[in-house]
Amino acid sequence: MEKSYPHKKPQNVLVILVSTFVFFAFTALNDSDKYSSLTDEGFYSIDTTYTDSKLSGKEIYMQACANCHGTDGKGGSVKQLGLQTPPADFTDCDFASREPDGDWIAVAHQGGPTRGFSTEMPAFGEALSVEELQRVMNYVRTFCTNDNWPRGELNLPRALVTEKAYPEDEAVFSSFIDVENEGAVTNEIVYEQRFGIRNQIEIVFPFGYSQMPGGDWSGGHMGDLAVGVKRVVYHNYESGTIFSLTGEVILPTGDTATGFGKGTTVLEPFASFGQLLPAGGFIHVQTGLEYPMLKDKAEDEAFWRAALGKSFNPNPWGRTWSPMVEMLGSKELESGTEVHWDIVPQMQVTLNKRQHIMLNVGYRIPVDDAGRDSQFMVYILWDWFDGGFFEGW
Ligand code: HEC
Structure with missing residues (x-):
C-alpha cells in the first residue's frame, strides 16, 4: 500500500534541492577573484610573498632540478648521484599526467617528506616562490609529449x-x-x-x-x-x-x-x-x-x-x-x-x-x-x- 506524506510534496523537495545547489555554487564562485587561472585554483592557497626572479621555468629547472631529474627529465642515475631513491621520471606520461601541479608544487616547495616521499627530494620553498615553481611545472609538463593522457x-x-x-x-x-x-x-x-x-x-x-x-x-x-x-x-x-x-x-x-x-x-x-x-x-x-x-x-x-x-x-x-x-x-x-x-x-x-x-x-x-x-x-x-x-x- 502506498503511504502518502502530504507535507512532503515532490515540488517542495525540488525547491530544497535546487536551492542547496545554488547556495553551494554561489559560495564556490564567490571567492573566485582570489585566483587568476585554472592552475592556481583549488587545491592550494597561493603564497606570493617572495620577490620573483625573471627566469623562465626552463632556466630555473636547469639550475635547480636538472642535476637530479636530468636535462631530459628522465631522472639521473642513482649510482652517479649517490642517492637511495631514483628521482621521478617526468617523461613517463602514465606517472606524470595523473599528478596535479598542486601536489608537485607542494613536494618542490616543502620537500619530499611533505607527501611522504624521500628526504632526498629537497625543499625549495626558501629559494623559489610558488609562482616560480608553477613556471617550473609548466616546463616539467613538456617532458610528457602525449596530450592524450587525462x-x-x-x-x-x-x-x-x-x-x-x-x-x-x-x-x-x-x-x-x-x-x-x-x-x-x-x-x-x-x-x-x-x-x-x-x-x-x-x-x-x-x-x-x-x-x-x-x-x-x-x-x-x-x-x-x-x-x-x-x-x-x-x-x-x-x-x-x-x-x-x-x-x-x-x-x-x-x-x-x-x-x-x-x-x-x-x-x-x-x-x-x-x-x-x-x-x-x-x-x-x-x-x-x-x-x-x-x-x-x-x-x-x-x-x-x-x-x-x-x-x-x-x-x-x-x-x-x-x-x-x-x-x-x-x-x-x-x-x-x-x-x-x-x-x-x-x-x-x-x-x-x-x-x-x-x-x-x-x-x-x-x-x-x-x-x-x-x-x-x-x-x-x-x-x-x-x-x-x-x-x-
Ligand atoms: C638532490 C636531488 C634532487 C633535486 C635537486 C631535485 N629533486 Fe625532485 N626528486 C628527487 C628524488 C630522489 C625524488 C624521488 C622521491 C621519492 O620517490 O621518494 C624526487 C621527486 C620529485 C617529484 C615527484 C613527486 C611524486 O609525485 O612522485 C617532483 C614533482 C620533483 N621531484 C620536483 C623537483 C623540482 C621541481 C626540482 C627543482 C626545483 C627538483 N625536484 C629537484 C631528487 C631531487
Whole structure:
C-alpha cells in the first residue's frame, strides 16, 4: 500500500534541492577573484610573498632540478648521484599526467617528506616562490609529449554514489548502513584498474548483513557482482572538463531471499561528466539506465546523479577537505511510477601525507518519501598507484 506524506510534496523537495545547489555554487564562485587561472585554483592557497626572479621555468629547472631529474627529465642515475631513491621520471606520461601541479608544487616547495616521499627530494620553498615553481611545472609538463593522457587536475574528489569520469587505479571499501526500521549493512569493495591511456576496468563486489523482523541478524550475504569498462571520450585541461562512457554488467550472484540480489543479469550503461569550477569547486554528473534481462524480476530504470563540492586546505601543504552534496534521482520506466529523490551531504578528507588514502562520510536522506530508510554512508579509498596502503603517512 502506498503511504502518502502530504507535507512532503515532490515540488517542495525540488525547491530544497535546487536551492542547496545554488547556495553551494554561489559560495564556490564567490571567492573566485582570489585566483587568476585554472592552475592556481583549488587545491592550494597561493603564497606570493617572495620577490620573483625573471627566469623562465626552463632556466630555473636547469639550475635547480636538472642535476637530479636530468636535462631530459628522465631522472639521473642513482649510482652517479649517490642517492637511495631514483628521482621521478617526468617523461613517463602514465606517472606524470595523473599528478596535479598542486601536489608537485607542494613536494618542490616543502620537500619530499611533505607527501611522504624521500628526504632526498629537497625543499625549495626558501629559494623559489610558488609562482616560480608553477613556471617550473609548466616546463616539467613538456617532458610528457602525449596530450592524450587525462591530467590529474581532472581527477575530482570521489562522491559516495555518483561515479566519476576520471579513470582510476584504486580500491574503495564502502559501507551503507540503514538507520531506521530493520537494520541492514551493505558493504561494497570496488576495484578499479586503468589500461591503455584512457580506459579502466572495474569490479564491484557487494556483500552485507541484514536484520530479521524478530531482531536477529543474518550475515555474509553476497550481492550482485558487477564488472564494467570505462573509457574517457573527451578531456580538456584548459576548460577543466572530462567526459566518459561506461558499460557495466551486473550478474545475478546475490542472495535474492535476503534482498541482496535481483535474480537477473542487469545491463547498466552510463555517462559521467566532471567539471572544475573556480576556487576549488567541482561538479560530477552521472546518468544512465538499468536494463534487467528478466523483466519479471526487475523494472527498467533510469537514474541521474550529481555531486557539487569544493576542496580546500586549511594548512596550504596539509590535508584536503572536500565537502560535497549529492542529489540522486531514479525512476522506473514503467509509466505512472514516481521519481525517487535522495540528497547526500558528505565530507571527504585525505587521511595521510601522500593524500592517496581518503575517507568520506555522509548521510543519505530520502526526500520524496519519508517511508524509505535514511542511510549512514562511509568509504575508505586507496589510490594504489601512488603507493602501498601503509606508505606515505
Ligand atoms: C638532490 C636531488 C634532487 C633535486 C635537486 C631535485 N629533486 Fe625532485 N626528486 C628527487 C628524488 C630522489 C625524488 C624521488 C622521491 C621519492 O620517490 O621518494 C624526487 C621527486 C620529485 C617529484 C615527484 C613527486 C611524486 O609525485 O612522485 C617532483 C614533482 C620533483 N621531484 C620536483 C623537483 C623540482 C621541481 C626540482 C627543482 C626545483 C627538483 N625536484 C629537484 C631528487 C631531487
